[in-house]
Amino acid sequence: MKRDKPKYKQIVDAAVIAIAENGYHQAQVSKIAKEAGVADGTIYLYFKNKEEILISVFREKMGDFVEIVKNAIKKDITATEKLYEMIEGHFRWLHSDRHLAIVTQLELRQSNKDLRYKINEVLKEYLVLLDSILKEGIEKGEFDGQIDIRLARQMVFGTIDETITSWVMNDQKYDLLKLAPEVHRLILNGMKS
Template identity: 40%
Template sequence: MKSPDKHRKIIRAATKVFAKKGFFNARISDIAKEAKVADGTIYLYFNNKFDILLSVFEQEIGKLIDQVSLLLKKEDNPKIKLEIFITNHLEEMKKNRYLAEVIHIELRQTSKLIREYRKNTFNEYLAIIASIIEQGQEAGVFRKEIEPEIARQMVFGALDEISRCWHIGNDCPFTTEEVSQQITSILQVGILAPNN
């Protein structure tokens, strides 16, 4: 019988192994060793290594979606919503170094495989940013000519680069709050409609 705890344990182990070795260099045996399970146990839960990577994104990004969605429900102001998204993402990436590295590296190296996956949870995550931009445009808070799809890539690119810098040994002298305020301020000056 499959155990949800063992499934989560394998996902956590795989996230760490993918972050350290990269998806293409990682082996099922590496993941099994990190999870402290037999190699064969992995195949009870996953079809192959790519299935594990997709499950990492489904589970870990799914948690981010649930978490930030709950926070955003409590706020109506699109300017504050954007700051909430940015702050939450940075805090989670700072807490989960291995996930940050997997997102940074694997979304680029395996992007063709990820694009072919229909239930792309990562796109759902980025769509939250676009949705906030659209809400701000409808409220007259953000400029109408801003393309939400481009804005979401730009916002995530900034967040991804900041989290990358935190995890490659560079000492960032700023707190998460300071970084969040700076990113939010820089972005919003560029997207705010006049008199906002």
């Protein structure tokens, strides 16, 4: 691997832009290469094939975000607060990179099952962190001890993901970050009056 070489990062970043601007199926290797300012063949000095570029996009970018969450979890705060940090961090992560938001929420989902399976592997690291927050909250009595962890995880992730996707499909025209408190509140208290 040559992940430390500057061209590796250069190509990953170019892939995000090429996919966001042209769409998944129209982001040919030659377009990515052009965007990165390298020759087509150079791509293959850093990636085995096109799929490797795409999985790397997700792994590298998601990795940045997982780091943020990991740091938030280490803090001496309640599970409730950690959950907020996760939601807000997730929103902030994609809010700060319009292209990346389009790629993760819309384009990368068009990939074939093989690639999506690999993407899910990366996603698992995120879901494990979420689970640990949920477990901690239950242990500390902050969250309802009766809840099914798997269902709760699906509610949290499903709500966050759907919120971001809607924001992207609406051309990111409102402020995603401002929604964090209300999403947090809904997840914790539900809709009941």
